[in-house]
Amino acid sequence: MIRTGAEYRDSIRDGREVYINGQKVADVTLHPQFKPLVDIRARIYDMAHDVKTEAVMTVRDGDEVNAIGNALPYTQDDWWAKRRATDAVLEDVGGIVTRVGDETVGEMWSLFDGQDVLAEIDPQFARNIENHITRVLKTDPFHVSANTDPKGDRSKAPQDQDPDMLLHVVKETDAGLIVRGAKYETAAAYANQAFTKPTIANWGNSAMSDYAVGFICDLGSPGLKFICRTGFAGRAPAEDYPLANKFDEVDTIVIFDNVLIPWENVLFYRHTRAATFIRSCLHRYSAFAFVQRNLKLADMMIGAALFNARQTGLDKQQAVQEKLAELAVYREGINAHLTAAITLGERSPAGLMMPNQSLLYSGRVLACSQLHHMMHIARDLCGGQICVTPDAASFRHPETKPWLDKYYTINDEWVADDRRKLLAFARDMLNSDYAGHRLTFQMFAQAPAYAHLAAVYRNFDWDGPLSFVKGAAGLSDRVMGGKPLKSGDSTLTQWYGEPSRAAAE
Incomplete structure (x- = not known):
């Protein structure tokens, strides 16, 4: 069920190692450079319980009430509901916050679409993504995204330099994978979990690679260290810098120092096709x-x-x-x-x-x-x-x-x-x-x-313009390289969509 703001705050008091301004943070919920965003994320949780906003922030699934941002989208109405909820949050807090869940959980849905690719590697990986999507909906964690690595010398393959420049697997165990490296993750220091996946990089020519790994990381895991950039909050009075003091989403380089990723959290591993597929459709939602x-x-x-x-x-x-x-x-x-x-x-x-x-x-x-x-x-x-x-x-x-x-x-x-x-x-x-x-x-x-x-x-649907010019110029079928046009390949279809699909919605 959806959490409250107090439950969220308690969930990130887990002893994680967080550093900022050369100091170790005792309580990320109270530190002046994290507290503004922790308070906003807590407010988002509480909006789901507030009688004034609960209708726009939640969706009912039988007897359960879930956060609208975490719900899988099956209809156009689902997207309008998500859009209204995001607007409600930004208007309630009076500014823009980006990495607060609704903008990051959608990456998981891309994996849901790619279950057939994951099943080619291991059927368990496909089951893992379905289980995690259900878990996100039912337990309402603060879910963020881990993307880019330090990368090092980008003219070299990761195997030809310090291997830790890109996150990679160093060992397989009965309990799961052991990973090393680092990832830049906005909001990681005060979130619950992150979808950690490969960056846009050269994983090598082999179909198998220890760098082609994607998983859900529990951000309270042993071996993680959070080294944050200096925040903007507190540098100058809030009266003079009202946005910087309230809406700075602190970015973090997360160090993975031999971190165990349980097998149930592994979504794909040692499969460059899966890594390439995920990168190609990562942001479709x-x-x-x-x-x-x-x-x-x-x-x-x-x-x-x-x-x-x-x-x-x-x-x-x-x-x-x-x-x-x-x-x-x-x-x-x-x-x-x-x-x-x-x-x-x-x-x-x-x-x-x-x-x-x-x-x-x-x-x-x-x-x-x-x-x-x-x-x-x-x-x-x-x-x-x-x-x-x-x-x-x-x-x-x-x-x-x-x-x-x-x-x-x-x-x-x-x-x-x-x-x-x-x-x-x-x-x-x-x-x-x-x-x-x-x-x-x-x-x-x-x-x-x-x-x-x-x-x-x-x-982009390139066939639409090609078919229009083919007909307008009187070109032969040869110019299409023998490729038959799909049904509905026309400029009108490109602009307005298939009538049958529009009617169904």
Whole structure:
């Protein structure tokens, strides 16, 4: 059954070795650089029990009530429900948090689709993924994702350098696999478990490789060490940096120092085909929740920019309206891709409802590749005062307050304190260390830009444009290389989907 926030906090007080700022953390739930996100994750758990939000945060399965984010998607309505739940969380906490479960548990569903591939290696691996998906739904852990490795010299195969540069198996035992190496995992220090899988790498030419391993890691396991980057929370007063102090999701390099992975947690092993398959479809579900965050960030940029423009009447100028329109087009472009991805959803190999893959991955390219440009437009609209405004303490000091009240009060509607709050919010979203970190995170968190484009290439229906040009130009069948066109290969089908499938939904 769904957990409470208090139960979640208790679950991560398990004696794990967490280090930050050169110090060992005694209690990750109380440390000032982890506590803000622990509190937010606890709030998400509690929202499932809050009478005001439980309807949007949960789904009933017979007599059980489960978290909507963990539930397998079988219909379009399931995706609309997930979208509403994510919006409810972000609006409740007043900002953007990404690695809180709904954006990472979807990777497990890709494995669910690939059970036939896993069964080729060992039928038990296919059963393991089904068991873990059930466990996630029933026990409601905080599930995150482990992706990239330190990698080392990328011109060399992992076997030709320090083998620990990529996570690998060092021993098989009756109890399970012993693994060594390291993984970068956002939020790992305060999560319960992680889907740990191979990075995009060269595993060697052999069909078998100790680096081609995927498993569920209990983050309380002996032998794990969590070495975290310095957090943004607590560096400066929350009044001056309201986002950095509340929404910094601390990234961690997790050291696997001969860690035992029980066989029931192993999802695939020594099979490069399985590793390649998982990498190729890893984000077919999780990309939706990831891109949805960019939509909310676009709303934040529009709101901050428009408030700043309206304060002094600049929103009446055509040049300002055009820049606001660019932000709106970016926002609506993301919204359109998400909406269409649900509306033209596709059946997965295991019978799940996938967001339309071509539209979803194209939306991710739009959201990530244009984000830096949109942030610069928002900076322009917010004006230079976001980088020169004094801190909140100066607005309160008896000797400086009168002057700052004088120069920051615009009218009866916009007094100095509200203007300072808006400028501090915009600065933290667009200009601060935290802002730069978030921009890089959004660009690389699921994959680098070339991998985003590769996903589009793999999922776009190239036959539609080819068939249209073949007919319009009067080309012979030979130009298709003898390949017959599939039923429904037309531009209309590409845009609107199969009528029978749409009707079924």
